[in-house]
Amino acid sequence: MSKGNILVTGGCGYIGSHTIVDLLENGFSVVSLDNLINASEKPLAAIEKITGQRVINHRIDLSDRTATLDFFSRHQFDGLIHFAALKMVGESVEKPLEYFRNNLDGLLNVIEGQQNNGNGNFVFSSSCSVYGNAEELPVTESTPRLEAESPYALTKQMGEDILQHYCKAQPDFATVLLRYFNPAGAHPSGLMGEDPRNPAASLVPVITEVAAGKREKMTVFGNDYPTRDGSCVRDFIHIMDLAHAHTLALEYLLAGEVKENPALFNLGLGQGMTVLEAINAFEKTTGQKLNYEIGPRRSGDVVAVYSDNHKANNELNWHPQRSVEDILASAWAWEQRKAGE
Numbered sequence: 463m464s465k466g467n468i469l470v471t472g473g474c475g476y477i478g479s480h481t482i483v484d485l486l487e488n489g490f491s492v493v494s495l496d497n498l499i500n501a502s503e504k505p506l507a508a509i510e511k512i513t514g515q516r517v518i519n520h521r522i523d524l525s526d527r528t529a530t531l532d533f534f535s536r537h538q539f540d541g542l543i544h545f546a547a548l549k550m551v552g553e554s555v556e557k558p559l560e561y562f563r564n565n566l567d568g569l570l571n572v573i574e575g576q577q578n579n580g581n582g583n584f585v586f587s588s589s590c591s592v593y594g595n596a597e598e599l600p601v602t603e604s605t606p607r608l609e610a611e612s613p614y615a616l617t618k619q620m621g622e623d624i625l626q627h628y629c630k631a632q633p634d635f636a637t638v639l640l641r642y643f644n645p646a647g648a649h650p651s652g653l654m655g656e657d658p659r660n661p662a663a664s665l666v667p668v669i670t671e672v673a674a675g676k677r678e679k680m681t682v683f684g685n686d687y688p689t690r691d692g693s694c695v696r697d698f699i700h701i702m703d704l705a706h707a708h709t710l711a712l713e714y715l716l717a718g719e720v721k722e723n724p725a726l727f728n729l730g731l732g733q734g735m736t737v738l739e740a741i742n743a744f745e746k747t748t749g750q751k752l753n754y755e756i757g758p759r760r761s762g763d764v765v766a767v768y769s770d771n772h773k774a775n776n777e778l779n780w781h782p783q784r785s786v787e788d789i790l791a792s793a794w795a796w797e798q799r800k801a802g803e
Contacts, residue, residue, distance in 0.1 A: 468712065469537070475496065476655075476656045478545040481545075483509055485712075494518065495524070497524070500548070511653055512649065530571040551663070565618075566617055569586075573628060584637045586622070591618060602728070611762050629723045638725045641728050643729060644666075645699055646700070646789045647666070647701045650792060655799075666740075669752060669793075680753070680754045681754065683760035689766055695765070695767070697731055728773065734768035741754060748790065748791065
């Protein structure tokens with residue numbers, strides 16, 4: 463018997479599709495909603511191979527209020543995980559209005575639709591980018607948010623604020639905000655991984671594409687930051703550890719265990735790694751040499767951010783099981799599988 467019927471917006475995307483696998487394997491029924499502007503329905507076939515369960519995707523633009531509310535009027539959900547958003551930092555600097563319209567209108571319409579369903583149990587996909595250039599590291603959930611370094615990050619800050627104010631007005635609308643620290647890696651089956659329709663911008667898929675010969679070289683954006691080797695510092699999390707955190711967050715909501723509304727959790731390994739260290743770790747883990755060059759700083763990049771994850775450990779019982787080396791090895795295995803298709 464299903465633990466509940468869950469809507470996953472952005473369910474064909476990288477994080478959404480891996481989370482659907484974890485939800486299904488933990489007894490939930492799942493419906494996907496994705497307009498496919500930066501994804502395809504290919505992950506649904508992989509989900510069925512891995513879990514033996516078929517998931518239906520509804521192709522709807524969430525920034526279309528009429529279409530979104532019509533969808534919610536015809537479907538009932540016990541909980542919702544909201545991933546659907548544009549997410550590339552550099553692109554958001556170039557196209558801020560597109561990011562504000564898509565990410566914020568979509569969130570508002572989904573909140574309204576779920577409220578019309580008569581419940582909350584809402585998990586919001588946020589980001590460590592909300593911290594800006596934090597003055598103290600590691601960041602905890604109580605670390606002050608500083609100025610957003612990009613329109614993308616600003617949409618995440620504003621999304622959190624919208625939910626904060628909405629939960630104050632509607633205390634029955636139980637919500638968890640999850641701040642991610644650089645998801646990477648692939649499902650251990652090798653059947654699923656990061657495969658965006660648009661060119662990859664995240665560090666790990668760029669690394670694997672260079673190693674596979676899909677790109678001639680990669681650029682490290684800046685080596686003059688105030689860090690141990692001059693490149694930016696980031697915290698990574700394996701995609702399946704991240705996916706499981708969403709299942710735990712839903713169970714936390716459905717059990718009525720929320721101590722604060724909305725509840726807020728950092729999701730990262732809790733260790734900082736520079737971009738150059740990540741490149742070196744990939745070369746050591748896989749034996750593949752990377753062709754890279756040092757370039758100028760990139761607009762929108764935060765200097766350094768990594769997490770304190772103790773709150774998620776204690777309240778969600780979430781404990782990452784996979785290392786940075788596991789992340790890089792699984793990402794490389796996925797890249798090799800794609801090359802063989």
